[in-house]
Amino acid sequence: MSTLHEVLLRVEHETSRGLLPVVVFDLDSTLFDTSGRNLKILRDFAEVAEDEVLRAHIAEVTHDELGWSIGGPLKRRGVDDPEVHRELLSFWRDRFFTDQYVVHDRVAPRAVEFTRAVHGRGALVYYLTGRDVDGMGVGTVRALTLHGFPLW
Numbered sequence: 001m002s003t004l005h006e007v008l009l010r011v012e013h014e015t016s017r018g019l020l021p022v023v024v025f026d027l028d029s030t031l032f033d034t035s036g037r038n039l040k041i042l043r044d045f046a047e048v049a050e051d052e053v054l055r056a057h058i059a060e061v062t063h064d065e066l067g068w069s070i071g072g073p074l075k076r077r078g079v080d081d082p083e084v085h086r087e088l089l090s091f092w093r094d095r096f097f098t099d100q101y102v103v104h105d106r107v108a109p110r111a112v113e114f115t116r117a118v119h120g121r122g123a124l125v126y127y128l129t130g131r132d133v134d135g136m137g138v139g140t141v142r143a144l145t146l147h148g149f150p151l152w
Contacts, residue, residue: 004114008121015122023118027129027140031115031149032105035066037096040104042070045091054079063106097132099139103146112148119150 007023014021025031039061046058057077065073070092071085079085095101119125127149131140144151 008117011118011121011123021123022126023123024126024128025115027127027131028105031108031111031127032143033063033108034096034105035063036104036106037101038066038070038092039063040101041092041095042066042073042088044095045088048091051084054084097135099136099142102131102136102139103143105143107147115149125150 011021011023028034042058042061046055049055049058054074057074057079060077061073065076071079071088074085074088115125127144129140131137141151
């Protein structure tokens with residue numbers, strides 16, 4: 001039996017006893033994949049870049065290549081100019097933690113379905129995150145709502 005199935009059974013058991021189970025979900029790298037946000041930032045950086053070769057390299061980058069290092073895919077393509085990476089990091093930092101960009105996160109496979117199943121069986125769904133409320137709160141709520149996660 002999978003751990004996720006065990007969670008559902010535990011929720012059902014607790015609700016049958018008249019209790020309110022609470023299931024806590026982290027957002028980043030649990031319910032959401034930030035590669036969509038990073039790719040949008042990288043592509044926006046390409047729009048302001050004056051170097052055509054750099055723009056061409058950025059155009060080749062896919063979601064699957066983006067981990068925690070925004071510059072990693074470029075370094076793997078031979079773009080190793082420290083100034084380019086400083087500019088990219090600054091550009092990224094100004095955008096990553098904002099409502100405008102957080103809506104580009106991709107939903108993890110089956111995350112909505114599982115979260116809805118937990119909620120549908122009577123659990124209180126609680127989202128725990130290190131996201132900045134002032135800079136990302138509205139965008140985070142918008143993304144949760146648009147993708148169909150239980151909220152409110």
